Amino acid sequence: MSAPLINGKQVSEEIRGALKGQVELLVKQGLTPGLAVVLVGEDPASQVYVRNKEKACHDLGYYSEVHRLPDSTSQEDLLSLVDKLNHQDNIHGILVQLPLPKHIEEKAVIDAIAVEKDVDGFHPVNVGNLVIGDDSLLPCTPAGVIELIKRTGIEIAGKHAVVIGRSNIVGKPVSLLLQREHATVTMCHSRTANMKELTKQADILVVAIGRANFVDASYVKPGAVIIDVGMNRLDNGKLAGDVDFESVKEVSGPITPVPGGVGPMTITMLMQNTLIAAKRLSGLV
Numbered sequence: 352m353s354a355p356l357i358n359g360k361q362v363s364e365e366i367r368g369a370l371k372g373q374v375e376l377l378v379k380q381g382l383t384p385g386l387a388v389v390l391v392g393e394d395p396a397s398q399v400y401v402r403n404k405e406k407a408c409h410d411l412g413y414y415s416e417v418h419r420l421p422d423s424t425s426q427e428d429l430l431s432l433v434d435k436l437n438h439q440d441n442i443h444g445i446l447v448q449l450p451l452p453k454h455i456e457e458k459a460v461i462d463a464i465a466v467e468k469d470v471d472g473f474h475p476v477n478v479g480n481l482v483i484g485d486d487s488l489l490p491c492t493p494a495g496v497i498e499l500i501k502r503t504g505i506e507i508a509g510k511h512a513v514v515i516g517r518s519n520i521v522g523k524p525v526s527l528l529l530q531r532e533h534a535t536v537t538m539c540h541s542r543t544a545n546m547k548e549l550t551k552q553a554d555i556l557v558v559a560i561g562r563a564n565f566v567d568a569s570y571v572k573p574g575a576v577i578i579d580v581g582m583n584r585l586d587n588g589k590l591a592g593d594v595d596f597e598s599v600k601e602v603s604g605p606i607t608p609v610p611g612g613v614g615p616m617t618i619t620m621l622m623q624n625t626l627i628a629a630k631r632l633s634g635l636v
């Protein structure tokens with residue numbers, strides 16, 4: 352029997368609909384949330400992501416600025432732009448698209464973004480607040496994973512969640528957010544011994560290891576919830592997740608497809624963060 356799909360596209364549309372309504376009200380009060388996206392260089396995947404962010408802003412009634420800079424841009428010039436955006440009153444969120452060209456130190460750029468405008472949730476202050484459970488802007492993909500699980504009606508509290516992958520962008524923050532939701536969390540990564548022994552105990556399995564079709568049915572407890580954060584471009588041009596969907600869906604419980612699972616949630620959470628940042632910066636919350 353095939354497992355039910357967790358429909359990220361539909362959940363994402365529901366949230367975007369609610370955000371659009373809130374933005375309409377705010378605009379009437381004189382506040383238009385503004386997002387600045389900075390893209391350095393011509394990485395094709397980044398160009399697609401940035402266009403999608405621009406489109407989301409347009410669809411939801413946000414003010415948007417996209418700064419497309421050449422690959423040769425110096426770190427100094429990029430930091431000056433970030434500083435300008437930090438002080439620009441009509442911009443409430445700043446996102447510098449990663450990866451950056453090799454000659455620019457990512458950490459220096461992330462650290463330069465004003466904490467209140469860090470809608471990626473990558474600044475060390477926001478990461479620290481996440482660790483200690485204080486209010487912060489949450490990183491978009493991890494926040495999207497939690498929102499997707501909750502809005503699908505799946506209970507997290509008391510469950511054993513296993514996360515495969517320990518990146519700063521997904522694995523680590525998603526494990527913290529699952530703990531915040533009262534799951535018991537096990538972390539696995541590329542050096543974990545006997546990974547299947549651990550993943551087969553998972554009630555909720557989140558996979559963010561960056562390897563196409565890495566998790567097959569032999570990793571999965573029957574009925575487990577499967578969240579696939581992977582986005583791998585195959586040689587044939589097709590998109591594949593980190594989960595071998597066709598095999599896993601025969602044993603798992605609810606499962607996210609790729610595309611149409613976690614992917615759409617990331618930009619939706621970015622839009623939500625920008626709205627939160629706009630309200631906070633304007634003293635509305």
Ligand code: GUN
Pocket residue numbers: 446447448449450471491492
């Ligand atoms: N590149 C790929 N994903 C992301 C993301 O979530 N934020 C930024 N800034 N760059 C990315």
